[in-house]
Amino acid sequence: MKSKRTKFWSGNNRFRLMVLAVVLPAASLIYVNFHHLKSIKRNKHLEGAIHRDFQQMLAISEKKINQKAYTMTEEARDLFPSPDTDTESEKRRKLDVILSKSPWLAHVFLFDIERDFLFRSQPQQMRDGDFREEHEHLAKMFAGWLGFDGKMFVEQIHKKNQPVMCQSFQVKRAGGDAYMTSAFFVLPQLPKDRVVLGGVSFEPNYLQQTFFPEVLEELIARKLTEEGGNQLAMVVYPTDYAGEHGDKRLAASAGWREGKPEVSRNLDDAFRGLALGIKFQGTSVEALGRAWVQRSFLILGVLSVLLVGGLVLTYRSVSKEVALARLKSDFVSNVSHELRTPLALIRLYAETLELGRIKTQEKVEEYYRIISKESERLTALINNLLDFSRIEAGRKEYDFRETDIAELVRNTLDAYRYQIEQQGFAFEQSIDSSLPAVRVDREAIARALVNLLDNALKYSADDKFLGVKVYGANGVLKLEVVDRGIGITRREQAKIFEKFYRTGDPLVHNTRGSGLGLSLVRHVTHAHGGKVEVESTPGKGSKFTLSLPLAAATQQPTNYKASGATAS
Numbered sequence: 001m002k003s004k005r006t007k008f009w010s011g012n013n014r015f016r017l018m019v020l021a022v023v024l025p026a027a028s029l030i031y032v033n034f035h036h037l038k039s040i041k042r043n044k045h046l047e048g049a050i051h052r053d054f055q056q057m058l059a060i061s062e063k064k065i066n067q068k069a070y071t072m073t074e075e076a077r078d079l080f081p082s083p084d085t086d087t088e089s090e091k092r093r094k095l096d097v098i099l100s101k102s103p104w105l106a107h108v109f110l111f112d113i114e115r116d117f118l119f120r121s122q123p124q125q126m127r128d129g130d131f132r133e134e135h136e137h138l139a140k141m142f143a144g145w146l147g148f149d150g151k152m153f154v155e156q157i158h159k160k161n162q163p164v165m166c167q168s169f170q171v172k173r174a175g176g177d178a179y180m181t182s183a184f185f186v187l188p189q190l191p192k193d194r195v196v197l198g199g200v201s202f203e204p205n206y207l208q209q210t211f212f213p214e215v216l217e218e219l220i221a222r223k224l225t226e227e228g229g230n231q232l233a234m235v236v237y238p239t240d241y242a243g244e245h246g247d248k249r250l251a252a253s254a255g256w257r258e259g260k261p262e263v264s265r266n267l268d269d270a271f272r273g274l275a276l277g278i279k280f281q282g283t284s285v286e287a288l289g290r291a292w293v294q295r296s297f298l299i300l301g302v303l304s305v306l307l308v309g310g311l312v313l314t315y316r317s318v319s320k321e322v323a324l325a326r327l328k329s330d331f332v333s334n335v336s337h338e339l340r341t342p343l344a345l346i347r348l349y350a351e352t353l354e355l356g357r358i359k360t361q362e363k364v365e366e367y368y369r370i371i372s373k374e375s376e377r378l379t380a381l382i383n384n385l386l387d388f389s390r391i392e393a394g395r396k397e398y399d400f401r402e403t404d405i406a407e408l409v410r411n412t413l414d415a416y417r418y419q420i421e422q423q424g425f426a427f428e429q430s431i432d433s434s435l436p437a438v439r440v441d442r443e444a445i446a447r448a449l450v451n452l453l454d455n456a457l458k459y460s461a462d463d464k465f466l467g468v469k470v471y472g473a474n475g476v477l478k479l480e481v482v483d484r485g486i487g488i489t490r491r492e493q494a495k496i497f498e499k500f501y502r503t504g505d506p507l508v509h510n511t512r513g514s515g516l517g518l519s520l521v522r523h524v525t526h527a528h529g530g531k532v533e534v535e536s537t538p539g540k541g542s543k544f545t546l547s548l549p550l551a552a553a554t555q556q557p558t559n560y561k562a563s564g565a566t567a568s
């Protein structure tokens with residue numbers, strides 16, 4: 001009892017150790033992560049990274065937009081008249097040609113400080129009053145301004161590497177105020193000290209309806225092919241409208257719909273006065289950050305479930321190991337006890353006989369019987385042990401032969417009858433002698449039957465009854481062993497066929513046994529292609545039924561190799 005308790009505690013200690021070593025850190029990890037995720041609500045790192053990415057994209061976009069405007073300007077510049085060789089009218093004609101070739105320009109102009117200022121506008125637009133006014137106004141303003149600042153302007157352009165400088169103005173178009181930018185440049189063929197400036201003004205309607213929408217789509221398409229992922233949307237709006245008037249946009253990509261840009265950048269150079277904005281289509285960076293946190297929660301949840309599942313599995317496997325270790329150690333003490341008792345009896349009776357002091361022949365015979373019975377018991381136990389070790393090692397072989405099963409059962413019972421009667425059991429047998437011969441391993445089947453009979457005798461208390469029945473039903477040979485003994489609870493019925501297992505009944509405790517018998521019975525029946533079942537009610541008795549297929553049993557292979565006592 002004492003040793004059991006120690007074992008019990010050592011098993012428990014192992015669990016405790018497991019709880020301390022694995023469950024606690026795992027639980028703390030889960031808790032800390034949950035807490036952490038709960039506290040961040042949305043992922044600021046992710047948002048920061050996206051914002052940086054957006055800023056970079058806007059910087060690149062601005063460069064591309066400027067480049068496009070400069071290229072268009074340079075194309076127009078290449079067609080400009082020469083201030084020195086062309087006559088006045090040729091200059092005018094050439095400027096008009098530029099206008100007709102470039103419908104996206106509203107005005108072109110040529111300023112020569114030594115000569116004059118030519119300012120030409122799209123002829124068909126001149127029919128519009130506002131446009132005429134714009135023409136007059138700009139012509140006058142540019143003439144005055146360049147006359148005053150022209151020299152400095154030229155010097156500035158020469159100093160910078162960029163040979164184009166832009167100025168933006170607000171002008172009037174049919175829809176109201178409109179954004180116009182004008183590009184100023186020097187003519188490449190002239191010496192640096194000539195104060196001559198050419199210029200073009202981009203038509204506001206063209207910028208709004210064609211230039212920006214196209215360039216935005218191009219930029220987005222480029223970014224998409226680079227990365228994939230969430231679709232982007234971009235917008236261009238006048239800087240004075242940012243903030244609460246954010247929707248006064250000049251142009252936007254198709255997916256913009258509405259809302260404020262996630263990140264924006266004021267344009268310099270070609271389109272001063274405008275800003276570029278970017279966001280995701282249909283979602284915000286904040287929502288993405290939140291989604292990330294939610295996904296992390298989900299992953300953490302799944303991982304936690306897996307972790308808990310793993311722990312439960314480990315716990316169960318450790319419990320099984322502990323239980324098996326306990327069963328094994330019980331087994332060793334049971335077997336030692338089982339070996340010692342018959343040996344002690346044999347020795348006692350043999351020594352008594354040797355002394356020759358027993359006078360009556362009856363007593364002598366009785367002693368011989370006891371010696372023989374105890375050695376039989378020893379043989380049975382050793383046979384079980386040998387079978388078990390062969391099965392465990394996978395070396396158990398069966399010798400299948402044509403057998404009259406009724407006769408085999410009858411012979412086994414006859415050899416056992418004395419024991420049955422001597423222990424005061426009422427015995428009933430019903431054996432169908434008309435059964436066909438089957439191929440079985442006689443010794444193995446006989447030993448299985450003896451194990452069942454032995455159990456019936458061992459585990460019966462007051463109502464001593466043993467019944468054996470052999471019959472055929474639906475191509476199956478049935479061998480039943482019935483008792484009215486202590487019975488087995490439903491929970492334990494599933495376990496009694498496992499090696500070493502013995503039930504917790506006090507009678508079982510006080511009865512000799514190794515816990516191997518039923519596991520051998522099961523192995524033998526499986527090897528014959530059959531099965532063993534138990535029906536039992538605690539306190540009322542048990543019925544063990546071996547079922548062997550009549551047809552299949554006749555075709556069993558002769559070299560069945562076992563792979564373990566609990567193999568199926």
Ligand code: ADP
Binds near residue numbers: 486514517519
């Ligand atoms: P044992 O050597 O302990 O008899 P077995 O493998 O033959 O080993 O049986 C396993 C356990 O099943 C027994 O210890 C006993 O608790 C239970 N058992 C087996 N047969 C019977 C029966 N006829 N009635 C009640 N309990 C039984």
